[in-house]
Amino acid sequence: MSFLELKDVSKSYGTGAAEVQALCAVNLSVAQGSLVAIMGPSGSGKSTLLTIAGSLEEPTTGEVLIDGRALSSMSRNDKARLRRRTVGYVFQDFNLLAGLTAVENVALPLELDGVASRHATRTAGALLADLGLGGRGGHYPDELSGGERQRVAIARAIVGDRSLLLADEPSGALDSLNGEAVMRLILRACRSGVTAVVVTHDAQLASWADRVVFIRDGRIVDQTVPPPTPESLLEDLPARGR
Ligand code: ADP
Secondary structure (H helix, E strand, C coil): CEEEEEEEEEEEECCHHHCEEEEEEEEEEEECCCEEEEECCCCCCHHHHHHHHCCCCCCCEEEEEECCEEHHHCCHHHHHHHHHHCEEEEECCCCCCCCCCHHHHHHHHHHHCCCCHHHHHHHHHHHHHHCCCHHHCCCCHHHCCHHHHHHHHHHHHHCCCCCEEEEECCCCCCCHHHHHHHHHHHHHHHHCCCEEEEECCCHHHHCCCCEEEEEECCEEEEECCCCCCHHHHHHCCCHHHC
């Protein structure tokens, strides 16, 4: 079942001669628990696609559905709740708050959502430990390496059972080893049910995804489909034929 669906999504900025068509009739369906990588040249609409998928911006035309619910049918409050509870964002430059420790950064979204501080801290600490960062919880971002910071940012994006992870060049500022560690973490989150869309320039990292979508001038131009597995071939057979 698709967790994220973009139906005929177009987005233009500006008007008249200054109008830019950032996305043009994009259709994208991302199954729950799968990892989709988006690749394309600079200015092709990758970030716009992510911000629209995460309800940070509205499409000019078309529809976005998250977990079967059309964003256009939601009230402002519903969308704010969706952004607080369901969607997690990761950016290239980490965006951790410098005055908070790793644990406090990860606990923050829970606290903003009304979870008691002690419980939020415990949940954040457990998640960091689970992600192999147990010993780093009390450190401030400037005491962490770039790779560690990005892993903390991923923890912050998935804490509290959020189910849609949108990452814009999460490995863009990292060396290949740390980039791989970040991708491995995202893949692990997917295997536990998180749905992820990751923009990357790195074909090697993109190859870890279940599907790679190529975008150019605001249009999806190509998609790789994973090779069939014995299970998926059986799923296509009528039940009586098995
Ligand atoms: P990418 O992430 O692939 O580099 P973007 O989604 O950032 O591409 O941008 C796609 C196009 O939309 C570009 O031409 C960009 O200049 C334009 N664009 C993006 N955001 C805005 C904005 N807020 N206002 C005007 N134009 C924008």
